[in-house]
Structures are given as structure tokens and as C-alpha cells.
Amino acid sequence: MAAEVTILVLREPGADAALPLPEYQTAGAAGADLRADLGGAELELAPGQIKLVPTGLRVQIPEGYEMQIRPRSSLALKHGVTLPNTPGTIDSDYRGPLGVIMINLGTAPYVLQHGERIAQAVIAPVTRAAYVIAEALDDTARGAGGFGSTGRG
Helix, strand or coil, X not given: CCCCCCCEEEXXXXXXXXXXXXXXXXXXXXXXXXXXXXXXXXXXXXXXXXXXXXXXXEEECCCCEEEEEEECHHHHHHHCEECCCCCEEECCCCCCCEEEEEEECCCCCEEEECCCEEEEEEXXXXXXXXXXXXXXXXXXXXXXXXXXXXXXX
16 A cells, blocks of 8 residues: 555635545545535536536645546536546645536536545656757667557557
């Protein structure tokens, strides 16, 4: 098992303190479930609609890590509800409200319930790179081929 990282969590003013903090549903889960904090109300996502869904939380992620926000496969498969910018990244220096951008790709409206599990948070190490101008790049067998250049499937 990998070393545990501590994520400090602060509830937004007016957030529902009865909602659980992000939590793992099984011992082998990579993502901790995030919940919609809708002030006890519902939120409808019409087909094709994108909305920012509040979690009622702010987080402090240790330097050298990021929080990746990923869709829940059950929402995507059963209802066509997913995240348009997946994975979303929460940087270690961000201290604002944690929201989840959601889209309904299904054919019917989807009504989000207060407290519903809407996304997963995965904590991952970050490697920073130095970008340097070069005179040339090394040749490879693939070269500049992309977007299907290696064949179908």
C-alpha cells in the first residue's frame, strides 16, 4: 500500500456538515467520492447542459501533489452524466471552493440530489518539467505520425 497523504478539508460557510467528507468506498478504491452540496435542494441537468456543482468544501493539498477530479462510471454508463474536462486538476496552491463541472450527455434530464456522489478525487504526485528550446528532436520509428497513424484499434 502506498503512503497515506493528508488532505486538510474546510467546509464552506453554509455547507451541510452532515455530508461525509470525501471517502473511499472500498479498501482498493483509488478515488474518494465527492458529494453534491446543494443546500438540501435538487439540481437538474438537461441533455447537453453543463453546470458547476458545489461540494461545499475547500481543500489543502500538500505541495508536490494534485487532486484529480474524475467521473463516476455508474453515472456515465446509466445516465450519460460525466465530466467534460476529465481529469480536472486541483493544484496544491488552490484554496477556493471545490466544484465539479458536470455535463449531461444523455437523452433525458438528470436530477442531482443533495448529498449524491458525483465524482471521484484521486491524489497523485506531480513531476514538474523544464522546457528548453532544441535545435532538433531525436528520430523515432513513429516520427510525426499521430491520430490513428498506427492503424485502427
